[in-house]
Amino acid sequence: MIVGGGIGGLGAALSLRAAGLECVVVEAAAALRPLGVGINLQPHAVRELTELGLGGVLAGLGVETSFMTFADRHGNVILALPRGRSAGYRWPQYSIHRGELQMALLAAVEARGVPVRTGVRFEGFEQDGDGVTVTLRRGGRVLRERVDVLVGADGVQSAVRARLHDPAGDPLLWGGIRMWRGVARADPILDGATVLVGGSNLAGKFVTYHISASDPRLVNWVAEVKVAEPGAVPEADWSRAGRLDDVAAHFADWKYAPADIPALLAATERILEYPMVDRDPLPRWGEGRVTLLGDAAHPMYPVGSNGGSQAILDARVLARCLAADEDPARALEAYEEERRPATSALVLAHRALPIEETIRLVTERAPDGFHDVADVLTEPELAAMAAAQRRISDADVRALNQRESWSVRPARTDPSEP
Template structure:
C-alpha cells in the first residue's frame, strides 16, 4: 500500500516517524529546511508516555537517552524572593516504570538521527507545497526540486508549511506571553543535580531551571506581554531579560549574567486551536504541525512520539491509505485535544497575577485532583495496533 513516504521536518517527531516507518520496510525520507542539524538552546522533558513510545519505535533507545540526560527526583517551587513555597518528590519510576527525564533537545535529535541512514535525511530543502492525485503525491521545494511519494507527512512544527497548504488556517495564535531560554554549562548551590526549580512572582512572571546532566543546565523564563515584539539584537535580548527579572533572588541574576547574549533565544509563546481533520487524501500531519501546545505540561515532543508510533501501526495494518489515516486520526485526536485544551487553560491560569497561589495549589493537589489525569497521561503504552486511547 505504501512504499515511499516523504516527511517534512527533521525535528523530533519527523525523525521518530521515519524510524518507525523504516522498521515497517517503508522507504521514509526526511526533508528539512535547515542547512544543518545544529544545536539549539533548548531542553525538554521526556515523560513515561513519550519514553514508552520511543521504546516501541526503537527498542534500546531509552537506555541511551537515560545516559544522555538527567532523571528528575525533586520539583521545587519558590517565590521570586527565594522563599520556598512547595517541594515535591518525583516518583514516576515507581509509578510508571519510566523516569521524568530532562535532556538537551539537540542531543535527542542527534540520537534519533543516528538511527537513520545518512542518505534518508535531506537538508536545505524548504517545502513550498504539494499536489496529489489517486496514485501519489508530488512534494515541491523552493529550489524547484520535486519528489514523488505515496504519502506526505507534515512534521514541520508550529509554522508548518504542509499544514498551511493542507488546511490554510493562517498564523499561530499568540498566547500573550514572551519567553526566553538558553542552555549552558553551569552549577550553583541552589540547583542540585536531578532537580527542577521554578520561581514565580505575583506579576505573572516565571523562571525555571532544569538539570540536563553532564554539567548542562537549561533555563527558561516567561512573562505576560501585550504584543509579540522581539528584540533586534542579542545584546538587547539579554538586556530585556535582565530588566524583566531585575531584583529576583539568586540564582536568577547569576545565571542570566553567566549566559552569553547570543545563546539566549527569545520567542513569543503561541499555539493553535484543535483541528477537525489532520488529513486529506495522501497527506497528514504529526506532532506540533497537528496539535501545537504552549509549553506547560511538556507534552509536545511526547505526544509527537505517540503519533509516530500509532501512524506507523495504522499504515502497517490498514488496507488503504485513507483507512490508515482515518484510524490514525480517530486514535490520536481525542487524546491530543484533551491535552491541548488542558494545557492552554492551565498555562493561561499560571500566568495570572495570583500565579504563586495557583501553582502552589496545583502542586498540593497533584496527587488528588489531578491523579486521574496524570494516570491517563503518563500510563500510555503503545499497542501493536493503534486502538483508541
Template sequence: MKSSAQQPRILIAGAGIGGLACALALHAAGFRDVILLESAPTIERVGVGINVQPAAVAELSLVGLGDEFERSGIRTRAIAYLDEFGRQHRSEPRGTAAGHRFPQYSLHRGDLQAMLLYAVRDRLGPESVIGSARVVAFYESDNTVTVRLASGAALGVDEISGDLLIGADGIHSNVRRQLHPEAMAVRSGGLQMFRGVTELPSFFDGETMIVANDSSKRRLIAYPISARHAQQGRAQVNWVCMIPDELLPSSSDVWSRERMSAQDVLPHYAGWTMETFDLQAMLAGSDSVLRQAMVDRPPLPWWGKGRVTLLGDSAHLMYPVGAHGGSQAIVDGFELADTLAASTDLVQGLRDYEIRRQAPTSSIAQANRDRDAAERSLAAAAGADKAAEIDRITRTYNAVAERSPRNG
C-alpha cells in the first residue's frame, strides 16, 4: 500500500482516543489519506469513565462533535472535596461554571471511543481503521516510513508504507520502544487503583465529581458519566478507589490489569459514610472491578525523529490524578494536524508539533505527580487547615494544567 501522488499517507499506530482524535483533526486540516492500525480485532465498548477537559472538548466541538458530548456525557460543573464522613471542605467550579467557553464532560470511555470511531469512518471511510493490525516495528527510507505488522494481520500483508507514522499505541507502544528502548520502564506511584461503574438511584446533584480521603491516605474519586441514565432519573457512576500499597496484602505488578471483586475493596472503606449516597452499595454494585497500579514515566528528552513521532500515553504517560491524560492526547492530535497543515515540509511539521507539545505535557505530568503527593499529605490535615490546603493544591495545579493557549 503506497501513498497517492496528491495526498501524503499518514499512518497512525493505535485507534484509541488519541489516535482517533488525531485522525479527525487531520481530516479537518485537509488530509484525506489517513490509516489507523489497531491491534485489537474490533473496537468494543470497554473500560470505565473518563473526564474530557474544556481544551479537548473545544477541539472536538470545532469538528462537529459537541452535540455528541451532550447526548452521551454529563457536564461536570464542580468537584466536591470531602472527608471519609462526607463532610465537604471545598467545592471547585469546573468547565463553564469556572469560566471556560466549553464544558468539562464526564462519560464512559467506550462511548467516547465509539463517538470518535463513528466520525472517523464516516469522514475518512470505513477502511480507514484496520483491526488486527498491531505495529511491531518500522523502518525509514528517504521518502517513506514502512511499518511491520504482527504475523496474522487481517490485511493479509505484513508491511504498510506511508509518508509519516504517528505512534499513538499507548503505554505498551512498540513505536516508542523502537525510538526509546531505554525508556520503557514505568515509575510506580506506590498505590493501586480499583475502578468500577455502578448504577445508582442518584448521585449528589448529578453534575458533581467527588474527591474524598481519610487519615490512612485512602482516596475515593466518583462522578456520574451517563446522560441517558440522567434522563431516566438515575445515575451511572464511575468510581476509583486509590489505596496505598502498604495497606494491601500484595501489590500488583506495575504492568498488570487484574479483574478483581468488590470484596477486595469494601473492607478498606468499611468506616466511610456519605450523606447523599450509599458508598458501600456503590462499591458492591459494579459488575466488574479493575485493579491496576498507578504509574507514569519521566519526560522524554525528545519524542520522534525523521518521519516518526509519538502522541498521547506513548509520549507522556501521566498519573491519572488531574484527569488530563486523555484530554492531552486529544490536544496532541489537533496540534499535530495544525503544524502539518502549516508546514511545507512534513518532517519539519512533526518537529514543530513536538516543540509545541513537549514542554506543556511534561509540565502537566510533573504537576500530576506533585498533586498526588500533596493530596496524600491531606491525610494529616483537618477542618479549616484542610480546606485551605485543598484550595492551595487546586490553584497550584490549575495554574499549570489549564494555562495552555489551546484551553477551551
C-alpha cells in the first residue's frame, strides 16, 4: 500500500507494477486534479520514466530545458549551465507543469491496473512479522486493511512519517525565505527553454521557465525573498493563496531586461505562497515493513530543481529491492541503505544555498549591473559557482549514461523510445 497519490507515490506504483508486484494507492484528496505549478525533471529521473514507458508522454507535455542561467537583478548573465542532452546526458531535462505530470502518471498507473482510491485518509498502522495492518478513514467509516508493505509517499507533512518518528523531535524547519509561485502567459523568455534565475533570495530572487510543449507562452515563475530569521514552523500549506501586492513590492524597483516582472505577476490568475522548508535528515526512514519515499523521507529546498526527481529514483530503487528479495523487511533495509545517505547529503547541500554567496558578491561589486561578468568575478569564483549548483542538481554524466538499467525486466535500449 502506497499512501499518497503525488509524483512519488504514483511513480512508486508504476515501478512496482513494472517489477511484477501488486500495489494499491490511497490518497486523502477527494479527487486528483492537475493542480500546482512548474517542476523540473532532471535526466536521472527522465531515464527512469522513459524506461517505464513515458518518454514520449514527457516529450509531448514538457519543454526540453537548454540552460540554467543565473543573472543579476538587471538580467545580466553571470553563468549559463547547459542542461540535459546539451550537457552530455543521453536523456533530456524537462520543465513541465506539475499537475500535468501527475495526471500523466495517474493515467499510466490506471492503465496498468493499479487501484487508486481517493478520499481515503491514512490514520495509523500496526505491524508484526507477517505484515502490516493499516487503519484508514473514508468519510465516517474506519477501515482496517492488511498489506505486506506500507510506503509513506504523502509529502512534506507526511502522516506516515509522524507515526514512525515523534513530530516533536522532527519539526518543519523554515529558513526564513518566503516563496510565491504562479503560472502566466508571456512572450518567450530568452530561448523559451531556459531556467532563468535572477537575483538572490537574500535580497529577492525571481525564477522563470516555460513549462508547456503545446503552449510556448506558458511561464512558471517563482519569487523568493528572505523575510524572517530561521526557525521551526507548525505547518506549510502548498495551496495557500498569496497576494499580488505582497510579492510585487519586492520587485517594484527591478529593471529586469529578460522579462516584465510586474506584467507577469499581474497576468497570474492564482498566486501561491509557501515558506521554504525542509526537515533534518533522519537516522532511519522506516521500520520493519514500513518505509518512506520522496518528500515524506527527505524534504529539501527547491533550489536544486531535484526534489521530484529524487522521488522517482526512490520509487525505482524501492521496486528493484522488493522484487529482488523475498523478505520485505530486508528489502526495505536495502532500499534505505542505498537511498538515505545520498538524499540526506542533498538535503544538507540544498539547505546551504550554495550559490547565494556568489550572487551576493556580484551585487556588492556591481550594484548597478555589468557588461562582462569577467569584470566582476574571477574564473575560480565562476567555476566554484558552477560546481556548487551541479552538486545539488546533477548526476555524474558518464555514470548515468553507462550504468545498467534499474528495471527488473529488460529495459528499452533507445533512451528516446516512449
